[in-house]
Amino acid sequence: MEILHRAAPCRNVPVTFALGLTGRMLAFIRRNALDLLLWALFAASVVLMLKSSSDPRPDFIKGTPIEALLKPFPTGNQVTFDITVGIIVSLFVYLLVVRLPEWQKKGRLKAHLLRRYDDLKEQCLMHFLWACSQPAESTLIDSLKNQKEFRDFFNASVAPDQDRWHQVLNGLTDEYVRSIVRELDSFRGEVDFVLTSVDVSDEEAFRLLRNLTEVLQRSRHWSDREDQLKPLSQFMWSIFAGWSIISGYTDRDVIHDMITAI
Helix, strand or coil: CCCHHHHCCCCCCCCCCCCCHHHHHHHHHHHCHHHHHHHHHHHHHHHHHHHHCCCCCCHHHCCCHHHHHCCCCCCCHHHHHHHHHHHHHHHHHHHHHHHHHHHHHHHHHHHHHHHHHHHHHHHHHHHHHHHCCCCCCHHHHHHHCCHHHHHHHHCCEEECCEEHHHHHHHHCCHHHHHHHHHHHHHHHHHHHHHHHHCCCCCHHHHHHHHHHHHHHHHHHHCCCCHHHHHHHHHHHHHHHHCEECCCEECCCCHHHHHHHCC
16 A cells, blocks of 8 residues: 655655865865975975075075075074985985875775765665666666755656655565665665775865765664654655755765764
8 A cells, every 4th residue: 555654754864965166165174284284384395495504695686675585694504504405305205205105095995985885876866766766777877866856856746745755665675675784784884985095185075975974874673654654754765865954955975074074
């Protein structure tokens, strides 16, 4: 028997990632605080090295503010020069030995996680289309990855007092739900692996990704039972439709943003 009240999903977002322009700048600074500090140290060391150098200044800076900036100290120039050269060399060694391999590793894992997230969306969309008796064509699946296209498609009326999302929830069999749960659990494992393999410097992204893994952990108990379809509907609508309980439809892919911020 068709259960129509399955079709009333509480479209809440388990996690939110809404940042204004100022918030984005602060998040960038927080995420790259160490790199910004090292660049500042490098710039200061270069200036002090040139200032304390015993070499003659180039002719093209004479009479300019740069000449005054690079005027040698009254005393201690050799000590300053030696220290700053040591700092610059150490920074280059740190860059080559530590930071570059770390950036490369983080880039590989981030790209892999984004691909796995895209695979997850494809698998879920495929089961949604099957559940509402629609052909799971690749072109349609690709278009439904867009949040506006997803909302328009699944908000479309298919019967009196029933839209296509209602039809999906009514058509999700135990087999379909189990397949979706397996995909979610697999993705949770990928997220856990990335979080334990790299240092996520953005505290907000780390917290939200941890919240996501908790939601995905609970998803292992979802089934086609009526009481279990509600959290499934909530989670899926928040991801695919971009709905936030705080700001409504944001047209932002929350999980994609979190992965990008790693």
